[in-house]
Every structure is written in C-alpha cells, then in structure tokens.
Amino acid sequence: MISLPFGLFRRRRLTTAQQDTLLNNLEALLNQIDAALDQFGPDVEATDRNALVGCRASLRELFLIVVAGEFNSGKSTFLNALLGAQVLPEGVTPTTDAITLLKYGDEPFDELIEPGLRLHHYPAEMLRQLTVVDTPGTNAVIRQHERLTRDFIPRADLVIFLTSADRPFTESERTFLELIKDWGKKVVVVINKIDILTPAEQEQVAQFVREHVNRVLEQSPELFLVSARRALQARQQPDHELEQWQASGMAAFEHFVVDTLDEETRFRLKILSPLGVARRITEKYLAATESRLATLRDDVYALEQIERQLTLFHDELKQDAEYHLGEIDRVLTTMQERGEQFCDDTIRLSRIRDLVDGNRLRTAFEQEVIGDIYQQIDQRIQKLIDWLVEKNLRLQQNIDEFIQQRALAYRDQMLGQVGGSFAYNRQALLEHIGQAAQTAIARYNRETEAQQLAGEIQSSVAATAITGVGAVGLGATLVALFHTVLLDITGILAALTVAGLGLAILPAKRRQAKESLRKKIDEVRTRLHAELRQQIERQSEQTLHQIRERNAPFMRFVRAQQEHLIGLQRTFSDLMVAIEKFSKQVE
Known part of the structure; x- marks a missing residue:
C-alpha cells in the first residue's frame, strides 16, 4: 500500500531523462514478472494477467x-x-x-x-x-x-x-x-x-x-x-x-x-501504482510457489515413508520366515530321530528275517519313520505360504491406504485456489496409484497365489531331487528322497551272505545307515531352506517392484515439479527484492 504523503514527492524534481529511465526500467521489471508468470504455468488467474497488461499499457x-x-x-x-x-x-x-x-x-x-x-x-x-x-x-x-x-x-x-x-x-x-x-x-x-x-x-x-x-x-x-x-x-x-x-x-x-x-x-x-500491482502479483505467486513446494516436500516425505515401509517389510519378512523354517526343521528332526531309532531297533540279528525281506523292511520304514511326515511337511510349508501371501497382501493394502490418505490431505487446500493444473495433476497421479493398487488387491486371490507359490517350490525342489517328481505334494516329493536310505539298509543282505562276517559288519552297517539318513536329511534341509528363502525373496521383490512401479509416475512428477518450483521460487524472490529496491528509488 502506498503510504507516502503527497508533499514528500516534491523534495527533488526528476528530469525528463530520469523519468524515461524509470519508465523503461519499470517496463522491463513488469516484463520479467510476466515471464515469471509464464514459468508458473497455465494456472495464472486472468485477473492478474489483465492487471499486468493494463499496467504496461498505461505507463x-x-x-x-x-x-x-x-x-x-x-x-x-x-x-x-x-x-x-x-x-x-x-x-x-x-x-x-x-x-x-x-x-x-x-x-x-x-x-x-x-x-x-x-x-x-x-x-x-x-x-x-x-x-x-x-x-x-x-x-x-x-x-x-x-x-x-x-x-x-x-x-x-x-x-x-x-x-x-x-x-x-x-x-x-x-x-x-x-x-x-x-x-x-x-x-x-x-x-x-x-x-x-x-x-x-x-x-x-x-x-x-x-x-x-x-x-x-x-x-x-x-x-x-x-x-x-x-x-x-x-x-x-x-x-x-x-x-x-x-x-x-x-x-x-x-x-x-x-x-x-x-x-x-x-x-x-504513476510509477508507484504499477509497482503496487507488481508487488501484489509477485507476492501472490511466490506464496503459491512456496505452498506447492511445501506440498511436494510432504509428498517426498510420504514417498520416503513408503520406501522405509518397503525396506522394513523386506527385512521383517526374512526374519519372520526363520520361524516357519524352524517349524519345518522340527519335522525333519523328528524324522531323523525316528530313523535313528528304526536303525537301532531293526539292524540287529534278532530282526534278520525283516532285513532279508526287502518289502517288509520298506513297509516298516514307511510306517515307523516316514509315517505322517508327508502331511506335517505339507502343513508347515502351506502355513509358510499362507503367511507369505497374507503379508504381501497386507503390505499392498497398507500402502494403498497411505496413498489414499495422502490424496485427500491437500485436496481442499489446493483445489479452488491457485492450484490449477498442478493440483489436478498431483491429484490424478495419486488417485491413479490408488486405483492401480485397488485393482491389484482385487485380483489378489489368496488361494490361487498360494497354490501357484506351492507349485513353484515343489517343482524347484523336485528338479534337484535324485528321485524326480513322482509324488503328490511337496512333503511327498521330499520324503521320496529318504527312500534311498533303504538302499544302504538292504545292502546288509549281501553282507550277511558271507558266513562268519555278519556279526562283525552289522554294527558298522547300522552306523552307516544312520549316517546316511542324517546326511540325507541335512541335504534336504539345506536344499529346502535355500529354495524357500529364494521363493520368499522372489515373492518379496515382486511385491516391492509392483508397488514401486505404481509410485514411479508420481515420484517423477514430484522430482520434476520440485526442481521447477525451486527455480521459480528464486525468480519470484529476486523480483520481490527488485520491486522493493525500485520503490525506494522512486520514493
């Protein structure tokens, strides 16, 4: 607001040359403001444009x-x-x-x-x-x-x-x-x-x-x-x-x-009047620029929060998976204990008829050692798969809810003011992320996802197994590996045909069978752990990639707008300094 009394203007008369210089400088300043408004974009209000045009025209x-x-x-x-x-x-x-x-x-x-x-x-x-x-x-x-x-x-x-x-x-x-x-x-x-x-x-x-x-x-x-x-x-x-x-x-x-x-x-x-208009317009769009920057700073923080959630999810997933792997380990340990007990009870002279009868030995092994191991392993792995599917779904739902809240956070403040295309584009991108997340979640069938993951694990494990894929279920596929232990046990038959050596080699064969069983279980444990960890990692990376891909357009928008607005903020700030300096010169 111009506050100088009229009398102060009479301290020093301006020459015609000085007046022309002031008018030329003021016109240049108004042109700079006009150029800054062009940089601001299509959201400049017509009233402000008209005011600036009118000031230049009436100089x-x-x-x-x-x-x-x-x-x-x-x-x-x-x-x-x-x-x-x-x-x-x-x-x-x-x-x-x-x-x-x-x-x-x-x-x-x-x-x-x-x-x-x-x-x-x-x-x-x-x-x-x-x-x-x-x-x-x-x-x-x-x-x-x-x-x-x-x-x-x-x-x-x-x-x-x-x-x-x-x-x-x-x-x-x-x-x-x-x-x-x-x-x-x-x-x-x-x-x-x-x-x-x-x-x-x-x-x-x-x-x-x-x-x-x-x-x-x-x-x-x-x-x-x-x-x-x-x-x-x-x-x-x-x-x-x-x-x-x-x-x-x-x-x-x-x-x-x-x-x-x-x-x-x-x-x-006449000089101070356009400066008043210039000051108002520059202050207005400097404030609008800073408001947009503040919104973008919050958006950047929000995206960083999402990234922290994704990193935390990835770390927690690997830590929590160890519990489920431990549950599978306990099943394998139980099987090993049964197998060792089976060897101690079976590989002895009192059970010579069972040892000679391969079918009876196999039946006894399956009943006493394998028993319900099929079901236990399948149950533990299915529980792990269900947990993994649920964790992935929950993460997507949490991120989606976070984005939706972010979309609403500035809707009332930005839209309807000097928000214009900036607010519209920002809102549209946020809503697109939310819609894409909702679509992904709606298509996320837990049962289908679990079946697919189980099939991938089974196929991968079986592909490295010496028995191939002949059983139904991952537990059966794994247990098929343990049948090779029977080859070591039935090898006792050949040894017993040599008269006088049976008593000498029987304890060694018992130790050999127990060692073979222990080695086979360790082998399966290592193979299964590696495959499950790989599947968990793959599933986690796939989920994180999908979320990051959905956020990518918004992240690009934020970065591009931030870079643009920081430069625009500097321009409007410099113009404010120029306006105040010019006002003091005139006054």
Missing part, C-alpha cells in the same frame, strides 16, 4: 483517476460537478452500465470501445492532464457492473473512493477497500451528500469513516466532505455562485486535483 498514458463507490452514492453527480456540466447520466437506480473513461476532446463525443468499456470525450481543461474513470457501483444489483469495477481498479494511478453521508462505510465498501489495499493503490476518500447533515453530524460521520478506513488501509488517506449536488448547481449558475461552490466542499477537492496533484506528483504516483 506512458495520462494519469488515471478511478472513481469508485456504491451505486447511488453520487459518483456521476460528483464527476459532473467536477467537470462543471451534465456530462454523465444521474439517477436513483444504477445508471452506469460500463466503465466510462473521461478524456479531453474539443467536442463532446461518446463511443463504446468494447463491451463494458465506454470512452467519453469532453472539453474540460482538467482532462488535458489526466483521465477520469467512472465505474459501476461496487454493490450494484447487476453483478456485471461490480465485476467491471473490480477488474479496472488495478489500472488506477489514484482511487477516489466515494461514500454517501446517509449510509457511510457499508460492509460492501469495506470489502472493496480491502481489494484496493491488496492492489497497493493510493486512495482518497470523499464523503458525499453532506448537505443532509448538520455540521456536528458531518464531523461525526467524518470521524466514523476515517476510523474505519484507517483500520482497513492501515494508514490515513486524504478525506474530503462534499455535496456534489450543490456543487453542480453552483457550476450551472451563470455567476458560478462562488460562495455556494466553496460551501459544497468541491473547491477544496478541485484544489487537490489541480494543484496538489502536480506533474511531478502524478508521475511518481
């Missing part, structure tokens, strides 16, 4: 005074009084349906430049030095009127804010003054229709308006009390009725416009 035009206020506050009458003629229509209903530019012309002439913008030429001496703009009411029933007023304020070099003595400083006027403050405009306040008040009431109204205006603008603007109706009547009298003109308050205001707003003051205000 070398006449000083622009905009008269604003509620409809029926007497703006048209006020301007007619100032110009000394019935130039603009007046009435108790909204009479100004367009922004009207009042410019000097040798003859009165009116033309519509574009929808909502009218140009009126009039031979008033005041208009040789400045352009006056009449605007529709800020609280007009026809909302298009108010929009035109709001869109034109950024172009103003000075705003004359007119309020009526019969309803001073309404809520809509307070709102409109805040808008003017945002654009950094110099404001002069005029209280019209003071002829309906006593002097005491005039002072009371003036104090009321001054306090509220100061609170909104955070400064004390120039304030004038006038009766535009009496001033116009005085102007229309042949002798001008000087006393009535003075009493109307318009003489003081006319002096302000003609004498106080001299050429030097008008030039400096």
Whole structure:
C-alpha cells in the first residue's frame, strides 16, 4: 500500500531523462514478472494477467483517476460537478452500465470501445492532464457492473473512493477497500451528500469513516466532505455562485486535483501504482510457489515413508520366515530321530528275517519313520505360504491406504485456489496409484497365489531331487528322497551272505545307515531352506517392484515439479527484492 504523503514527492524534481529511465526500467521489471508468470504455468488467474497488461499499457498514458463507490452514492453527480456540466447520466437506480473513461476532446463525443468499456470525450481543461474513470457501483444489483469495477481498479494511478453521508462505510465498501489495499493503490476518500447533515453530524460521520478506513488501509488517506449536488448547481449558475461552490466542499477537492496533484506528483504516483500491482502479483505467486513446494516436500516425505515401509517389510519378512523354517526343521528332526531309532531297533540279528525281506523292511520304514511326515511337511510349508501371501497382501493394502490418505490431505487446500493444473495433476497421479493398487488387491486371490507359490517350490525342489517328481505334494516329493536310505539298509543282505562276517559288519552297517539318513536329511534341509528363502525373496521383490512401479509416475512428477518450483521460487524472490529496491528509488 502506498503510504507516502503527497508533499514528500516534491523534495527533488526528476528530469525528463530520469523519468524515461524509470519508465523503461519499470517496463522491463513488469516484463520479467510476466515471464515469471509464464514459468508458473497455465494456472495464472486472468485477473492478474489483465492487471499486468493494463499496467504496461498505461505507463506512458495520462494519469488515471478511478472513481469508485456504491451505486447511488453520487459518483456521476460528483464527476459532473467536477467537470462543471451534465456530462454523465444521474439517477436513483444504477445508471452506469460500463466503465466510462473521461478524456479531453474539443467536442463532446461518446463511443463504446468494447463491451463494458465506454470512452467519453469532453472539453474540460482538467482532462488535458489526466483521465477520469467512472465505474459501476461496487454493490450494484447487476453483478456485471461490480465485476467491471473490480477488474479496472488495478489500472488506477489514484482511487477516489466515494461514500454517501446517509449510509457511510457499508460492509460492501469495506470489502472493496480491502481489494484496493491488496492492489497497493493510493486512495482518497470523499464523503458525499453532506448537505443532509448538520455540521456536528458531518464531523461525526467524518470521524466514523476515517476510523474505519484507517483500520482497513492501515494508514490515513486524504478525506474530503462534499455535496456534489450543490456543487453542480453552483457550476450551472451563470455567476458560478462562488460562495455556494466553496460551501459544497468541491473547491477544496478541485484544489487537490489541480494543484496538489502536480506533474511531478502524478508521475511518481504513476510509477508507484504499477509497482503496487507488481508487488501484489509477485507476492501472490511466490506464496503459491512456496505452498506447492511445501506440498511436494510432504509428498517426498510420504514417498520416503513408503520406501522405509518397503525396506522394513523386506527385512521383517526374512526374519519372520526363520520361524516357519524352524517349524519345518522340527519335522525333519523328528524324522531323523525316528530313523535313528528304526536303525537301532531293526539292524540287529534278532530282526534278520525283516532285513532279508526287502518289502517288509520298506513297509516298516514307511510306517515307523516316514509315517505322517508327508502331511506335517505339507502343513508347515502351506502355513509358510499362507503367511507369505497374507503379508504381501497386507503390505499392498497398507500402502494403498497411505496413498489414499495422502490424496485427500491437500485436496481442499489446493483445489479452488491457485492450484490449477498442478493440483489436478498431483491429484490424478495419486488417485491413479490408488486405483492401480485397488485393482491389484482385487485380483489378489489368496488361494490361487498360494497354490501357484506351492507349485513353484515343489517343482524347484523336485528338479534337484535324485528321485524326480513322482509324488503328490511337496512333503511327498521330499520324503521320496529318504527312500534311498533303504538302499544302504538292504545292502546288509549281501553282507550277511558271507558266513562268519555278519556279526562283525552289522554294527558298522547300522552306523552307516544312520549316517546316511542324517546326511540325507541335512541335504534336504539345506536344499529346502535355500529354495524357500529364494521363493520368499522372489515373492518379496515382486511385491516391492509392483508397488514401486505404481509410485514411479508420481515420484517423477514430484522430482520434476520440485526442481521447477525451486527455480521459480528464486525468480519470484529476486523480483520481490527488485520491486522493493525500485520503490525506494522512486520514493
């Protein structure tokens, strides 16, 4: 907001060359801001673009005074009084349906430049030095009127804010003054229709308006009390009725416009006005850029959290798998203990008939050693597989829920503000991740996944087994390996055919059979552990890869946007420094 009193502008006069230099530098600065908005992207609001275009276009035009206020506050009458003629229509209903530019012309002439913008030429001496703009009411029933007023304020070099003595400083006027403050405009306040008040009431109204205006603008603007109706009547009298003109308050205001707003003051205000617009726009998009960066920083943190979850999942999976492998080990240990006991009980002279009868030996081995080992191994491995499938599914569900929460976290804040395509693209990517995760989860059939994993393990183990794949179930496939131990046991038959050697070799054959069984179980244990760990690792990597693949487009978006926005933040920050430096130079 421009806060310097007008008198300070008279300390040092600027030469024509200095003025040209300032105008050229300001134009270059506005061009830099325009280029920065191009970098910001398609989300720049049209109002801001138009304001910047308007400022550049009006740099070398006449000083622009905009008269604003509620409809029926007497703006048209006020301007007619100032110009000394019935130039603009007046009435108790909204009479100004367009922004009207009042410019000097040798003859009165009116033309519509574009929808909502009218140009009126009039031979008033005041208009040789400045352009006056009449605007529709800020609280007009026809909302298009108010929009035109709001869109034109950024172009103003000075705003004359007119309020009526019969309803001073309404809520809509307070709102409109805040808008003017945002654009950094110099404001002069005029209280019209003071002829309906006593002097005491005039002072009371003036104090009321001054306090509220100061609170909104955070400064004390120039304030004038006038009766535009009496001033116009005085102007229309042949002798001008000087006393009535003075009493109307318009003489003081006319002096302000003609004498106080001299050429030097008008030039400096004309320079500071675009700087106010530049400051507002730069601050706005610097804040929007920093808001986006903050969102992306949170997104990066969220993605890092996901990656930590994935790493933790991978580590925990390997640790927890050891419990299930230990359960399988216990089954194998039980089998080994049974086998050793079987050897101790069977390979002895009292069981010579069983040893000679291979079928009986095989049957006894299967009953006493193998027994329900098939089922136990299958149950333990199936339990491991079910656990692994459940862990993978739970991880995907947790990540999906995390992403969905992230998608909602900034939805209300980003959408509807200067979020635009950034917010839309970010939201779309997050929702795509969520939808892809939901699809993957919906297709994740636990039973099918478990069967497929079990088949892969069985095939891999059997492929390395010396017996091949002939049994049903992984447990049966593994147990088939132990039947080779019987070859060692039945080898006793050949030894016993040598008379006199049976008693000598029987203990050795028992030790040999037990050692063969122990070796075979260790071999199976090692092979099974290796294969199960490999399958667990493969399953884990597959799940992590799928999740990372789903997150990849969003991660690329975050990184690209971050790099772009960091550069844009630096650009807007440098522009803010340039604006403040330029303002001090002018002031």
